[in-house]
Each structure stands twice: as structure tokens, then as C-alpha cells.
Amino acid sequence: MICVVTALLPLVTLFTCFVTAYVFQYDDVHETHCRVYNIIPSISAITGVSPQRYFWRFSIALHIGPRIPIAFVYKNYYRAQLARLAPSLVLKTSWLITLILVLNCIEIAALGGVTYISNRENYPVHERIFITFMVCSLCYMLATIKLNGILNARKTLNARQLQSIKWKKILFVASILSTIGLLVFFAKHRFYCHDLAFSWFAFFEYLIAIANMLFHFTIIWDFPSQFMLIVQGPRENLTQYLGAKPKIN
Template identity: 45%
Template sequence: MGTDAVAAKENIHGTMLRIHFAKIAYVTVSLPAFSLLFCFLSGVLFRFYDVNETVCKATNVIPSISAVTGILPQAYVWRICIGLHATPRFAVGIMYYNYYMERLRNISPQYQTLYRNLIRLNFWLYTIENSCLVGVTYISNKENYPIHEKIFIVFMVACNCYMLLNTIIYRWSREATMSPSEQLSYRIKKWMFIAIISATGGLIIFFIRHRFFCIPFAFSYFSACEYVIAYTNMTYHLSGYLEFQDYYFIAALVSPATETRNGDVITPLDGSPRKPLLRRRTGDNSL
């Protein structure tokens, strides 16, 4: 670009809050990860027979996620942690949408419309997944099983579709040669999707074996698949740290955009392009 190029800027000052994205990512993933571990261990140690009880009375030794998070006081811990972790995840969904839009330049012109539609779909799948996780948490299977079951099915469909589509978009939006960080993120996404789709297949098979044939230990295998799905999903979302490792969540004042041209600073008086501009040379403090 030549010397007449104009660079738009935003001045950020008066920062009240500045949090590195890495901290947000680790805390957001740690809340469900450790609360689920707490619910499982405490449920098995202190309420083993209660959490392993099944409708058809088949032998079961691994309780489901709904069972260990549906007893008290474990339900309180689980619901609090899911509620706390869900809010920043909605913000991350918007970040991912803008992140992919910025990479529109890497897409061939004939595919850009398709690319835009896919990242919109990707955003809504992510939002539905997060919303259903909140719903399935606060509407337990003991309180309203039909609603709980339907929300769980929508969650599983949205989760698997999002992970597949997001992995495809991630690779599509990259240059031909990816950086080491991008390669690591892509590998994590790819292998976590393979793991979760395999566990989902097992989940369906063992659910049928338990629900319709009441086979001993079938529900234990079903529950094991649930935990694989839960932790692979968390790991998949944690890989977002690699995309946003240089980003911060900031609460600050943002002044009107300024422009620089040939060493001069041009500042809109009120941020409106229709108003006259106050032109001041850099370093000149005179009024």
C-alpha cells in the first residue's frame, strides 16, 4: 500500500476488565468437566444403588449422567456449573461466526455464498447445542422424562452435526499450508468428532438393547458411551483456545474511529462521516 493509504483505528482506553481468552476457555470447560466428575464419584460412592437403578431392574454398574446429576445435592452443583459455563459459550459462538467470516478471502468466489450459508448454519447448530445442554440439565429425567428425552435427542443431533460441519469449515477456511497451531486444532477436532460419532453409535445400540430387551449391563455400556460423548465434546470445544489464543475479553471505553494519512491524524468530531473533520498533525498539541 502506498503513502496515501488510510488505516482505520479504534482507540480503547479506560479498561475496567481484561481477561485472556485462554482463562475463559479453561474455566468454561473445567466447570462441566469437574462437576460431572464430582457427581459421578459421589453418586457411586454414596448412592450406588440409587443411581444404578433401572426401570426393567436389569443389572447395572455404571450410572448414566442423568442419574448422577439428578440426585441431591449433586444436582445443585451440576446445574450451577452448567449455568455458569453456558453464558460465555454463547459469546464464543458469535466469535466463531466472525472468525470464519474474516476468512472469506480464502474461499473461491464461486463458493463464497455457500460458505456464508454454512457458517450461519454452523452458528445456529452451536447455539442449539448449548441451549439444549442447559435445557436437559434443568429439566431432569425424573421431573419430566418425555421432555428431557426429546431435548437430549436434539442435543445429540445438533452436537454431532456441529462438530462435523465446524471441522469441515475450519479446514476449508485455511490456507493450503496450515501453521503448527492450526494443524493441532484440526487434529483435535477431527479425532474428537471420530470419537463422538463412534460413541453415539454405541449409545444407540446399547439403548435399544436395554430398552427393548432389558439385557444385563447394556445400560452400563450406554452410560459409558455417554461419558465418552461428554468429555470428547468438552475437548473439542477446548480446541477453540488455539483459534483465539491472542484474544481478550475487554470492558473499556472505545473512542470514535480515527484515520491516519501521511502522518496526520484525522478524527471525526462525533463519529459521523457527514460532519466536518478535525485535522491535527501528530505531535501538535496546540488548540
């Protein structure tokens, strides 16, 4: 349930911000530096006006909290599978696991950055943090798919695992194509001020955000029956308790 709420909370909040800003603050969220015709506001626009910015920042704060321990859960989950690899692959795979953790943490930090430093407050910093988020997000997706290919090369996967890998690949391809579209229409808007160019830029920005959220939502297939526990007690009792629990395979 934590994973489901963590993954879906920004999506629900984003939809709420879009609808309310579009209905009640139409002129504010459609304003661009080119003053051209625009029908789709950007994420920065709908989450940069008040009171939507407070809803968005609150939801991202709730979203980021669980994602940090989940990143380390993934690291431990992947490392537990190194034993079945050929010795020649262990070192390279171990480095890849560490890279995935670092990329995930930078992505989380960048998400917080673009949320709490809006484009209205400091556009140059907001833009650089957004680029960092985009690069780390795509690299994280690619590295995760590559790692799953290495770890599962000699393993028979069940339907749930196949579903997870299939959707990770689909969402990565969707993110790549959307990023290309975003860059093309950003250039058309920034340098040529074409009508609707910013709307297409915003459209691809939403696709990227949704694909990113759904990519992380695949955790429901990776850990379908695991629970996050916060426990207190002597270390000996804790070790004994955890030792009696079934391991993740």
C-alpha cells in the first residue's frame, strides 16, 4: 500500500492541479514569453500558481519520503541475487547496482529541487535541475532494464516478473520518444515562437512525468507481497525475528 500511494500521489495531485488551474486561473497558466496561442499549460505553470503550488509541494514531500528507503530496498534486493551470477559478472553488476542507487537518489533530489524552486522564482536554477532530473531518470530506467537482463539471463521468470520487465521497457521507450518531442517543440517555442509549440512541449512533458511515475509503479510487480516494518527491540530478538521470515527470491 505504501508503494501504491507513493507512486500514485503525484499523479493524482498533478491531475488536480491541472484541472483547477485550467478552470480558475486560465490566463495565468497559459502566459508565455512569446505571447503566442497556447492551449496546454506546462507542469511548472500549473504547479507554480497559488494554491496549487502548496498542494503539489505537500504531495511531493509525502512522495519523496518513502522513495528514499525504497531505493535502498532495491539495492539490497539486487545484491542478494549476485550469488547466482558467474564470477566474471559480479564486479560489473555490483557497480551497476551502485550506479542505479546513485541515479535514483539524484533523481529524487532533483524532483524535490524542481518542486521547491519554481520557474517563476528562479528560472535558470529550475531549468538546470529539471535537466538533471530528466537525464538521471532516463539513465536510471536504462540501467534498471540492463540490470534485470543480467540478473535474469539464466532464470525462468514468472508472469509477474515478465509483466514488470515488459512495462519497464515500454515506459522507457515512451520516455525517450517523449523527450525527443519535448526538445523539438521547446526549440520551436524558444527560438521561433510558433503557435501551439509550447502546448506540444507541455504535452510531451506530461507524458514524461506519467511514464516516470508508472515506471516506479512497477514496484508492485517487483515486491508484490513484501512489507516495510519499523521495529524496536534488542538486536538479538530482531535478528531472530527476521531470520524466521521468508526471503525474497
